[in-house]
Amino acid sequence: xxxxxxxxxxxxxxxxxxxxxxxxxxxxxxxxxxxxxxxxxxxxxxxxxxxxxxxxxxxxxxxxxxxxxxxxxxxxxxxxxxxxxxxxxxxxxxxxx
Numbered sequence: 001x002x003x004x005x006x007x008x009x010x011x012x013x014x015x016x017x018x019x020x021x022x023x024x025x026x027x028x029x030x031x032x033x034x035x036x037x038x039x040x041x042x043x044x045x046x047x048x049x050x051x052x053x054x055x056x057x058x059x060x061x062x063x064x065x066x067x068x069x070x071x072x073x074x075x076x077x078x079x080x081x082x083x084x085x086x087x088x089x090x091x092x093x094x095x096x097x
Contacts, residue, residue: 007075015068039066
């Protein structure tokens with residue numbers, strides 16, 4: 001696999017995983033409706049016995065995009081910092097006689 005595609009692939013996979021993990025935590029409770037997911041609540045359930053969970057697909061996709069972009073920017077900054085550390089010029093000290 002080309003090295004240039006590793007960071008985008010990792011960021012998309014990590015964005016999907018983070019989005020699915022945030023679906024485990026309740027977000028908002030509004031008058032008989034429970035929501036799950038962060039930044040956008042993408043999973044909801046009407047509060048009555050036997051009600052199914054409803055996936056809000058647009059919010060789910062936008063949430064994956066948000067998390068993927070955040071992870072992508074983080075990975076790029078870490079990579080830039082590693083490159084900057086390795087390419088620092090060596091300071092040579094000239095001994096005085």
